[in-house]
Amino acid sequence: xxxxxFFIFDRHCNCIYNRExxxxxxxxxxxxxxxxxxxxSNTSKLLFGIxxxxxxxxxxxxxxxxxxxxxxNALKSFTIGNYRIHYLExxxxxxxxxxxxxxxxxxxxxxxxxxxxxFIRNVVQNSLSPVEFKQSDDIKENETSGKINNSNFINETDxxxxxxxxx
Amino acid sequence: MKVYSIxxxxxxxxxxxxxxxxxxxxxxxxxxxxxxxxxxHGVHAxxxxxxPTINGKDTTSEANASxxxxxxxxxxxxxxxxxxxxxxxxxxDLFNLYVxxxxxxxxxxxxxxxxxxxxxxxxxxxxxxxxxSKGELNKSYEExxxxxxxxxxxxxxxxxKDPFYSLDMPIKSHLFDAKVKELIS
Numbered sequence: 616x617x618x619x620x621f622f623i624f625d626r627h628c629n630c631i632y633n634r635e636x637x638x639x640x641x642x643x644x645x646x647x648x649x650x651x652x653x654x655x656s657n658t659s660k661l662l663f664g665i666x667x668x669x670x671x672x673x674x675x676x677x678x679x680x681x682x683x684x685x686x687x688n689a690l691k692s693f694t695i696g697n698y699r700i701h702y703l704e705x706x707x708x709x710x711x712x713x714x715x716x717x718x719x720x721x722x723x724x725x726x727x728x729x730x731x732x733x734f735i736r737n738v739v740q741n742s743l744s745p746v747e748f749k750q751s752d753d754i755k756e757n758e759t760s761g762k763i764n765n766s767n768f769i770n771e772t773d774x775x776x777x778x779x780x781x782x
Numbered sequence: 783m784k785v786y787s788i789x790x791x792x793x794x795x796x797x798x799x800x801x802x803x804x805x806x807x808x809x810x811x812x813x814x815x816x817x818x819x820x821x822x823h824g825v826h827a828x829x830x831x832x833x834p835t836i837n838g839k840d841t842t843s844e845a846n847a848s849x850x851x852x853x854x855x856x857x858x859x860x861x862x863x864x865x866x867x868x869x870x871x872x873x874x875d876l877f878n879l880y881v882x883x884x885x886x887x888x889x890x891x892x893x894x895x896x897x898x899x900x901x902x903x904x905x906x907x908x909x910x911x912x913x914x915s916k917g918e919l920n921k922s923y924e925e926x927x928x929x930x931x932x933x934x935x936x937x938x939x940x941x942x943k944d945p946f947y948s949l950d951m952p953i954k955s956h957l958f959d960a961k962v963k964e965l966i967s
Contacts, residue, residue: 616916661832665869668825672818673874676807676893694870694923695829717870720897720919781916 616781618722619698619714620648621772623734623763624663626708630654631748632763634772636782650769651762666702666710669693691723705730719781729772737768783925784895785966786877788933789815792950793887795823799953803966807877807893822869822891826881829869862934863927871923873897880923882930890930890937897922929965936961 623632636648653659673690692701699717703726704710711726711734738744749761763769776782786806790799797819802809810818865883872879878897882890897918940958941947947955 658832661828665825665828665832668821669872672821672879673872673877675810675814675818677874677876689875691873691875692919693872694919695832696867696870699919717920718916720916 616718617716618719618776618779618782619716621714621729621776622659622662622710622712624659624666624710624712625748627747627749628663628667629749629761630659630663631761632768633659634769636776651764654762662700662712663710665693666690666700666712670704691721701726703727703730709734715781725776725779728775733768733772733775737765737771738763741765783897783922785892785929786895787893788962788966789819789889789891789893790937790953791819791823791889791891794950795820796950798951799958801959801962803963806895819891822881823889826868826883826889830867862931871919871926873919878922878926880926880930882927882934884934888937890933892926892929892933894922894926932965933962936965 617636617638619636619638621632621634621636622630625631631654632651633654634648634650635652670690689704690702692699694700694717697717699715699719701713701715701719701722702710703723709730711730713722713726715722744763744765748763784804784806786802786804788799788801788803789797792798797816800815862884863882864885865881868883869881871881873896876896877893878895879891879893882892884890936958940955940961941953944955944957947953
């Protein structure tokens with residue numbers, strides 16, 4: 616069982632955080648992988664497109680009137696080949712996405728923890744971090760302002776994810 | 783696992799059969815069903831593109847490249863499900879959706895009730911017991927595959943062997959309808 620990567624998309628469809636884990640090196644404890652390398656890559660764009668379409672489908676097929684306890688029929692996960700993609704959307708329409716292998720059934724708890732604990736504390740309550748990550752379209756590639764570069768957030772989420780038994 | 787609906791898509795993504803065998807889903811307009819089918823077809827195609835590039839790893843080893851190669855070497859095709867790298871399943875709070883693709887590109891889509899074992903949001907008390915279930919979704923995928931195989935047999939027998947059926951056109955066979963109903967109940 617393994618977690619491969621972690622994405623955050625904001626409500627303007629931008630990938631504001633992207634963390635990829637490499638599982639080659641288990642012996643040393645340092646985090647391996649890449650942070651914020653592929654935010655504008657085709658992978659993250661395709662992933663967002665799939666999420667968006669599936670979300671529309673799931674809300675269309677069952678509406679919430681019958682089941683009042685659930686606000687809307689939320690997409691939880693989907694499987695592509697050998698990968699399972701877990702999805703959580705906050706009320707502010709921030710999308711949290713974890714890619715894992717398909718032995719892991721449900722990471723809603725983990726996603727909620729990432730949002731409610733780490734994201735809220737380190738990004739939302741951080742007065743130095745911007746409210747909207749991409750203010751304009753003409754931010755050049757590899758510029759830092761469109762992404763979460765908060766080292767506390769990166770380190771704490773890394774520690775949290777890597778401490779999970781199925782990482 | 784209770785089956786809500788069965789859809790069949792032709793290889794171009796058009797909806798050729800739609801049957802709500804059990805109540806549970808919204809009734810949509812005919813146009814909405816076509817849009818739905820088209821969207822799923824598109825997502826399936828995008829997924830196949832996305833799959834090897836996630837994490838920059840090429841793990842699929844092109845099992846998808848030519849399923850025919852297997853037929854040539856072994857004389858028969860092992861698994862009727864040709865869906866290797868595309869979208870397999872979707873899990874939401876209120877339903878699960880499974881996709882099966884035949885060698886000829888026909889997609890069978892089944893929407894079922896969600897797996898009751900897979901729980902929802904809980905607060906993390908101890909990191910060790912975050913995951914209570916593993917492999918449950920794979921089990922229900924296998925279960926859905928059983929339904930697909932039987933459905934494929936019925937499709938071959940009562941649609942493909944129907945002399946009045948023209949390929950890629952909507953299926954309007956009462957016999958097929960009856961057999962699907964029989965399979966589900």
